[in-house]
Every structure is written in structure tokens, then in C-alpha cells.
Amino acid sequence: MTTYLISLLILVCIAAIAALALNLQWGMTGLVNFGLFSFYMLGAYGCALLVKAGWNPWLALGLSMAATALLSALVSLISVRLSEDYLAIVTLGFAESLKLVVIHEDSWTRGSLGIADIPRPVQGDGAFLLVVALALLAVFLLWQHLTRSPIGRSARALRDDALVAATAGKPVLWLRIRLFSLGGAAIGLAGGLHAFYYQYIDPTQFGTIITAYAFMAVIIGGRGSHVGVLLSAFTVVLLLEGTRYLDDAISWLSSAQLAALRLILVGVALILVLIYRPQGMLRPYQLRADQAARRSVSGRSSAI
């Protein structure tokens, strides 16, 4: 039971990191990333290949995060000057292309055979859970800090109206690229942790379901609210992942059918939340008028 709980928690933490990353890219900045799973896959393969080549696991993780960030920036460059719809299809196209490359370039990636025996940076599932939880905490704190800093304000401004943000002198393109690649780094982190956790990766592990979970967590949690996304990741993804272990209990559905049913539920939930509760569970952070007034009053009194 404890091992089951630990493995479930590790999976949820990894999914939560990916969801937070999407929340930075899409929730805060308005950049739709439908190809999320491919950046995740890139993080996983980068990590696995470097570690297998004899690198230190921590260094491998850092390097593959940097690579994911760089590639995110390049992919977003194709369409950041166009409307959001284009970034969605470009990221999706990149994802499908990258998956084809990983499957077919088997001299690097061993194709569908997969990479086995990936060493972890720490021994034991309990210690690994600690690593994953700390990574999640670090991403969360960094994001919270960013949200309240000038770059977070600019991000929200250009999500709500890029033209106004540009008129106010914000470097729209540069901000978009930076925020998208920062989110990409976090997705790479999640992917790397995935590789370390399973210690075996092959292309079938990486599919749309990863993207779907992240979108669901962000939409249900409330776009732009990091606390909400954490909460929804720990409830919804926990529930959905929990149903994996129902396979034995529900005998009249095969595990493939159960997987299909899980994705149907994800789709229905996405649509229903978008229709009936577009703001999600929690309200995103915004500077409220009374807060701002209080701040400026205290600022003035201290000036006097």
C-alpha cells in the first residue's frame, strides 16, 4: 500500500510540474502549447541518453532542461508573431514530428525498443519522492514569485491584449519567447524526472494524454492560479491515475477500454468546465484595487 501510494504521489507531482509549466505558458501568457508531451519526451530522452553516456544525473537533468528551453524558444519563434491558434498547431506539428524522429532514428534513441536501466540520482522510491516534491515546490515558488513580479504583470497584460501591452512599451515578442521557454524548461524537468522514475522509456509512454492531463489541471484549477493548478493536479490527476488500479476490479472492461474511458472523461470535463466554470476553481492572482490603494497609501505615508 505504501509503495503504491508513493508511486502515485510521484506520478502526480510530475504531472503537477507539467501542469504548472502549462499554466505559465498558457494560463498566464496565453500561449497554447498543444505539443507539451513532445517537450516532456525531449526532457526524458535527453536525460536518459546523457545519463547512459556516463554523465552525472543532476548535470544531465540540468542540460536537458536547458535543451528543452532552447527548443521551446525556437518552436515558438515560428509563430509568436501570429495569433494563438497558430502556436497551437505549430507545437502540435512539432510534437508529432519529434515523435516520428524518436521512433525512427533508432541509432540514437533505440526506437521502439526503448532505453532501459536508467540510473537515478538517488536510491529508493521514498528518496525519489522527496526529490520530485522538492522540484515541484521549487517550480511553484518560482512561479509565485514571477507572478507578482513585473514580468508576471507584463505576461498577464499581453495575454489579455497584446496590442495594449505593446503600446505600453512592453517587448511582446521577447517576453513571449522568454516565458514560453521558461515553461519549456519546467516541462523538460518533468520529463527528466519521468525518465528517472520509470528507469525505462520508450516512445509509447509519450502521447497526447500527458498534454490532456496538463490542460485539464490548468482549466479546472483556474487559468493563471498556481495554487488552483496544484490543487486540481492533486485531486483530478490523482483520481484519474487511481483508476489505473481499477483494472482488476472492473472485469467487463479491458484496460484499453478503461484508458479510452479515462480520455473521454478528460474531454467531457474540459468542455464542461470551459462552458460552466471558465474561471476554474480558484481565481488567478491579480492586484485588486483596495490592495493597490492600501499599498500606495502606505508608500506615501512612509515617504512623508
Added chain:
Amino acid sequence: MSQLLFNGLVTGLLVALPALALSLTFSVLRFANFAIGAMLTAGAYLIWLFNTGLGWSMPLAVAGGALASAALAVLADVLVFRPLRGRSGVTLLVASMGLAFVLENTVRLFAGGSSRGYDVAAARPMRWAGLRINQEQLLTLGVTLLALLAVWLILRHTRLGRAMRAVADNPALAAVRGISSTRVVAATWGLAGVLTALAGLLIGLDMGVDPLMGWNYILPVFAAAILGGIGRPLAAVPGALLLGVASEMSTLWLPPHYRAVVAFAVMALCLLFRPAGLFGSPWVTR
């Protein structure tokens, strides 16, 4: 070489149908419908259901499947997109992704993940002027050309087509002139449903029906629509033909499993250098 050109044109025509459907929904509703691939899959499976499940003859099954697919598309609009009307394009886009999950996995839940075939006799390929031509390719040629002609006639020469073009051009002005946008939107979805079902049929005849068939075509379909100039429905056709030829020709240098990568490369180049498409006006850039 001429064989590749011919194959490319046929593949292009195949992609032209869903690309046209995508462009139609985009120009009327102003959002990119990511459920287009799942609609194609659903249409192919509906025809398969009528054909193999109920034992209808192929023409009857195609007609039934196309109608059912149109009804499904209209139903999806009523249940999913109508409540979201007026919201941002990105919201609709994400909702269409949700719809894609639902459609594709409903198919998988009931029909299983393995590949199925229609109940048709296999035929030997023919030879003509040095070309090797499959029965399916001839059928593709005939069906797509007829469908494209029908869409062109509807858009150019019927009241409905005029209304659709008016709504696409300026919804507010169209509403002032008394055009019911509800009916135009429903007709657009119905048309998209028929087109995707036909494409599903043709792809299914060529390569079998499986739950991922539509998903695999999403990239070429979007690339064709963007290349033609998304928001200009009929421009998707030359876009699709160009893309089809380009991806067939690429097999001279690249292994054939990288066709999707070629579609992505064509799309990326188009977005970088001519984001409005070959025939479009640049209203989408900001």
C-alpha cells in the same frame, strides 16, 4: 517521377476535403477546429458501422454515414460550441481538443483499437500511360472532384452559400441584413461533417479504418489550409494539392515515414515567410 506526381495529386485531393471543412468552419466561426481529425475518424467508423455492422451496400452506407456524420457535427456544435459562442478563439480551440478526445475514444471504446476494413472486393491496380493506378485512387479522384464541385456550387450559386460567405466576411453586417447566423453555422457544420466523412471513407478504403486515422491527418490538413490561406475555404484545395505533391516528392530524399515532418516543415516555412497563405489576405497577423 510522373507516378509520384500522380500519387501526390491524389493524396492532395484526399487532404483537400478535410482542409476545406477546416477552412469553412474557421471562416464562419473564427476558430481552429482541432476536432477535424476525430470527425474524420468518426465519419469513417459510421460508414463502417452501416456497411459491415448492418450489412448495407457500400453506396447506401456512404450516404447514411455522411448524413449521420453531418448530424454528429451539428450536435457537437449545439452541445459544445454554441454555449461557448462569443468566447475567445483559444477557448474554442481547447474545447475542440476536448471534443476530439471524446470522439476518438468513443470510437476506441466501442470498436476497439485494431484496424478494420470495409466490406469491398479487392481489385488489381490498372496501368495507364505508364502509371500504376489503384481502384481506390480512381475513386478518390472521382469522389473528391465531385465533392469539391458541389461545395463550389453551394458557395457560389446558392442563397445558403451567399449567406455563409456573408457571415464569414462580416458577421455583424450579415446579421443586420437578416441572415440567421444559427442556420448558417448549422449548415457549415453539416457540410464539414459530410466532407470529413467522405475523406474518412477514402482513407479507410486505402489504408483501413483505425481510431488514429484522423489524428494522423491533422497535420497535413492544417498545413494545407494554412498554405492556401485559412479563412478562404476554396484556397485550401490548391494548398492541399501542393502539399500532397511536395510530400510525395520528398520520398525521393527522405524515408516515407517522415511525410508528416514534411507537412510540418512546409507549414513552418509558410508561417515564417507568408503567414497569410498563398492566396489569403493578411488579416490574421497581429
